[in-house]
Amino acid sequence: MLTVENLTVQFPGRFGTFTAIEDVSLTIERGEIHGLVGESGAGKSTIGAAIIGLLQPPGFVSNGSIHLGDTDLLILGDDEAHQTRGKRISMIFQDPQTSLNPLMTIEDQLIETIQTHEDISTEDARSRAISLLEETGIENASQRIKAYPHQFSGGMRQRVVIALALCTNPELIIADEPTTALDVAVQSQVLDLIRGLANTRGIGFLLITHDIGVIAQTCQNVTVLRGGQVMEHGPTQQVLNAPEHPYTQSLMAAVPRLDVKLDRFLVPDTEEGVETAPIGRSAEDAERWLRSGDEMLGQGLSMEGVTVKFTGARDSLFRKPEVFVALDDVSMTIRPGTVMGLVGESGSGKSTMAKVLTGLVQPTAGTLKLNDSTLPLARQRGRKDPSRRVIQMVFQDPYSSLNSRHRIGDILAEPLWLYGLENDRAKRRDLAAAMLDLVGLSADAINRYPHQFSGGQRQRIAVARSLLARPRVLICDEPTSALDVSIQAQVLNLLKDLQARFSLTILFISHNLAVVRQMSDDITVLKSGKVVEAGPSEAFFNDPQADYSQELLSLTPNYVGQKGVASQTLVTEV
Amino acid sequence: MMSRFFQSDGVYYFLRTPSAIVAAIIVVIIVGGAIFAPWIAQSNPYDLASFSLMDGLLPPVWQGGDPRFLLGTDNQGRDMVSSILYGARLSLFIGFMSMAIATVLGVGLGLAAGYYGGRFDAIVMRIADVQLALPAILTALLIDGISRGLLPPSVQQDLRVVVLIIAIALSLWVNFARTARASVFVERNKDYVQAAMIMGQRPSRVMLRHILPNIMGPLLVIMTVDLASAILLEATLSFLGIGLPADSPSLGTLIRIGMQFQLSGEWWILWVPTIVLAALVVSINILGDFLRDIFNPRLR
Numbered sequence: 001m002l003t004v005e006n007l008t009v010q011f012p013g014r015f016g017t018f019t020a021i022e023d024v025s026l027t028i029e030r031g032e033i034h035g036l037v038g039e040s041g042a043g044k045s046t047i048g049a050a051i052i053g054l055l056q057p058p059g060f061v062s063n064g065s066i067h068l069g070d071t072d073l074l075i076l077g078d079d080e081a082h083q084t085r086g087k088r089i090s091m092i093f094q095d096p097q098t099s100l101n102p103l104m105t106i107e108d109q110l111i112e113t114i115q116t117h118e119d120i121s122t123e124d125a126r127s128r129a130i131s132l133l134e135e136t137g138i139e140n141a142s143q144r145i146k147a148y149p150h151q152f153s154g155g156m157r158q159r160v161v162i163a164l165a166l167c168t169n170p171e172l173i174i175a176d177e178p179t180t181a182l183d184v185a186v187q188s189q190v191l192d193l194i195r196g197l198a199n200t201r202g203i204g205f206l207l208i209t210h211d212i213g214v215i216a217q218t219c220q221n222v223t224v225l226r227g228g229q230v231m232e233h234g235p236t237q238q239v240l241n242a243p244e245h246p247y248t249q250s251l252m253a254a255v256p257r258l259d260v261k262l263d264r265f266l267v268p269d270t271e272e273g274v275e276t277a278p279i280g281r282s283a284e285d286a287e288r289w290l291r292s293g294d295e296m297l298g299q300g301l302s303m304e305g306v307t308v309k310f311t312g313a314r315d316s317l318f319r320k321p322e323v324f325v326a327l328d329d330v331s332m333t334i335r336p337g338t339v340m341g342l343v344g345e346s347g348s349g350k351s352t353m354a355k356v357l358t359g360l361v362q363p364t365a366g367t368l369k370l371n372d373s374t375l376p377l378a379r380q381r382g383r384k385d386p387s388r389r390v391i392q393m394v395f396q397d398p399y400s401s402l403n404s405r406h407r408i409g410d411i412l413a414e415p416l417w418l419y420g421l422e423n424d425r426a427k428r429r430d431l432a433a434a435m436l437d438l439v440g441l442s443a444d445a446i447n448r449y450p451h452q453f454s455g456g457q458r459q460r461i462a463v464a465r466s467l468l469a470r471p472r473v474l475i476c477d478e479p480t481s482a483l484d485v486s487i488q489a490q491v492l493n494l495l496k497d498l499q500a501r502f503s504l505t506i507l508f509i510s511h512n513l514a515v516v517r518q519m520s521d522d523i524t525v526l527k528s529g530k531v532v533e534a535g536p537s538e539a540f541f542n543d544p545q546a547d548y549s550q551e552l553l554s555l556t557p558n559y560v561g562q563k564g565v566a567s568q569t570l571v572t573e574v
Numbered sequence: 575m576m577s578r579f580f581q582s583d584g585v586y587y588f589l590r591t592p593s594a595i596v597a598a599i600i601v602v603i604i605v606g607g608a609i610f611a612p613w614i615a616q617s618n619p620y621d622l623a624s625f626s627l628m629d630g631l632l633p634p635v636w637q638g639g640d641p642r643f644l645l646g647t648d649n650q651g652r653d654m655v656s657s658i659l660y661g662a663r664l665s666l667f668i669g670f671m672s673m674a675i676a677t678v679l680g681v682g683l684g685l686a687a688g689y690y691g692g693r694f695d696a697i698v699m700r701i702a703d704v705q706l707a708l709p710a711i712l713t714a715l716l717i718d719g720i721s722r723g724l725l726p727p728s729v730q731q732d733l734r735v736v737v738l739i740i741a742i743a744l745s746l747w748v749n750f751a752r753t754a755r756a757s758v759f760v761e762r763n764k765d766y767v768q769a770a771m772i773m774g775q776r777p778s779r780v781m782l783r784h785i786l787p788n789i790m791g792p793l794l795v796i797m798t799v800d801l802a803s804a805i806l807l808e809a810t811l812s813f814l815g816i817g818l819p820a821d822s823p824s825l826g827t828l829i830r831i832g833m834q835f836q837l838s839g840e841w842w843i844l845w846v847p848t849i850v851l852a853a854l855v856v857s858i859n860i861l862g863d864f865l866r867d868i869f870n871p872r873l874r
Contacts, residue, residue, distance in 0.1 A: 358772045359772065360768060360771065360772065382774075383774040383775075383776065384774065385774065388772070388773060388774035391772075392772075393768075393769065393772055395769065396765070397765055400764040400765045400766060401766050401768075402766055403766040403770075403784055403788065404766075404788065405788055414770075414773070415773060418773055418774070418775060419773075465769075
């Protein structure tokens, strides 16, 4: 149905022409879900944009052809292309928050879309809209259709977006990371819906994602991209379980496994090779310096009965504002020198826990303990409190956690200066350079700015910064969820190494159960601000006790040992 | 170092934006002329000995005037070119000074308001609201009146410039405070600021060393746009007679003087300073727009 042949897309720019897509071919049949997988910058979204005709200028198709049925999409005029785009191809975007107009009701948006492409009465359009909403699994659709987008939850909103894409009864839907912004439970519902639509309506889907698990769950065929080129393509089962291309093999090896804990990740060979060209100072200097700290023993961290309440905005002078309970009587003990994994869906209070421990949020009740001595709560914790140095944090987004206006050397020297660990300016620079070597970066990076580094390299810099405070406890809030799998594997390996070598205590926060399994000794599961289950990690993964934990585990996509989901879809292929 | 400057995005896009190039040339000519006025002007309009009443009301050269006076003379025999250079000098000085004071005051208060939030924020922002409700002219009149009441008459003449600068700065700082505050609200929740706070850095250091460099983009744009507003405000006040007196003319004062001759045929006394003022303000605004585009890649 859709045939893309030898597609090449180029972006002319100031420093020469950049070829985003090179010689890509793929076909999608009726009712087929075709996965397009690759790391960031691989050109996945560019292919989608080229098919639907929404390439960002100055990008253009320099070679190849795109056919939908018998229509050549590339030779269409503007008006025809616009018609085709709406009527025969639809698109689902990543973020359901921004792909709906917040000022229009669902009804208005659906009816508007239907009437744009078809000359039918508003009444007919409305009944079509309601039946579409019902088809996408929205209950009580005739009532709910009057609502505004913000009155739906994230998953419901993505259903509405899908209904919107179905309005014109398209032949092909391009879904660009449709579940990346959603929690696992909601993700699996949305993927079910997509599978159902492919089966019942015979719509072809191009599913763009970076998540191998999602591919395994939904797609019949998959194309693996890297640097704008097709590395491998074929039936999902074959590509995922018996990859032929070395890149695909290493990519699969880097995906954290949910079913078994491995000591180290196999790191695929990427351009982001670990540079080692130290200038004078080397990792040994940094290691010696780290070990010369007075208290090398692991330090335990615990919280007891912590409750955090946030007051909402005051909407009336005479009524008290509503109170939101972010954490409800939470207790947790991290043993010295171990890794505690903290899992939960978005909004479960994971990050709030990190903020309580680092002293950014004042709990309403509860106590904290660092190695048997009381750790002051946020407002009582002075700027000079020793725990400020002992507890360090690694943030999720390496793009915002480093000040983009400072040089790497200055960023790294800051903790040394602030905590008075090293008073000599030149020695601070030396130590910063040595620490860069320890985390696997070239020491000459100290003269550069953060934007000159990739995400994974920045995360290494962030880790180096926290190490330069000579910490005993690291709080890692989703440290790899903004990174590609291969980079994620490298950063996780680094954290594991450091943890083992310096017996650090780590609180590892993640929504990804597979990553947590690889990292942690113990585990705490959080739901709506309450601890659902806590205990040793391996015991949890082998035999989860709480209903919620079991549900969470069963919903997490897993490409190996997949419980027949992928094969099931293969059977029902149209 | 220099080669890096010439390869930067700013220079690259500048050389591809004709309007910005023209605007920059105009600004450089006027600002350069103003700075070097004492050396390039043929006469000093403040010095009675350097001009003669005999040369009064000569038209520009292309209308058959004296070749010594390119743009003609006014009724006192002062060379228009010299008057404009000296006038622009005063206008630009007042504009720059009031913009600088407004920047320091506004950014300082905005940073602190955004960082601390709560009651301090509410108080600063309500003061800003009140300030916005008062027209600049009213503020200038108020300060002018207070200074007249408090200061002895001998000092008053000398302090007219200071009074003007303070009055203009007071009506401009709100822009800076609001922009800085809004930007701080965004930056404050970014991880690098949180990291600095977790480390236990002093609030002043977090604000000045971490947040400020990251919000400079929008502030630079406001600085250029507000420089133009400050120059216009000064011209307005001087035109209305609240600003500078006739013996130390800024562009605004020159325009006021020129008004008298508008209908009697000596058009150049009014129009030449007016065109210079308009060209200056428009050019600065175009440069401000260009800067905004540079700092916001999405508009490119």
